[in-house]
Amino acid sequence: MPFDRADDPAWDPLIDAARVAMARSYSPYSHYPVGAALQCSDGSVVAGCNVENASYGGTICAERGALMAAVAGGRRVFDGCVVMTRGPEPAHPCGLCRQALYEFAPELPILLVTHNTDARRLVFMQDILPGAFGPKDLKK
Secondary structure, three states: OOOOOOOOHHHHHHHHHHHHHHHOOEOOOOOOOEEEEEEEOOOOEEEEEOEOOOOHHHOEOHHHHHHHHHHHOOOOOEEEEEEEEOOOOOOOOOHHHHHHHHHHOOOOEEEEEEOOOOOEEEEEHHHHOOOOOOHHHHOO
C-alpha cells in the first residue's frame, strides 16, 4: 500500500509539488510559507500554498487551497497529502484544515515534512482528528 511509510518513494511527486507551491506562498505577515499537495485517486497531484490577507480571517492555508483546487477540478477522492513547512520540525495542519480534509478523506495519510526533507513525520487523519464530526454524522 503506498503512503504507509514516511520513506516510501511514492511520496516524492507530492513532496516536489509541495515544494513548488511553498515557493509561491504569499505570506508577508507570518513569514511562514507552507506548501501542500494532494494525491488524487486518478493519480493526479494538486498543490496549494498559503495565501495570507491583511484581514487575517481571509487567509487560506495551503492544505485548504490544494483541497479547493482539487474539488474545483472534479476530484473528491484522495490517497495522500504532503504538508511542507520551514523550520527544524514538521508542522501539523491547523484544526480547520484537518476538518476540511476529513470531509473527503477520513483515513488520509499525511506526510509532514520540512523544506529540506530532513525531518518527516507520517500521521493519519483519524489520529490527528479523533472523534471527528463529518458527513456520516449528518445521515439519517
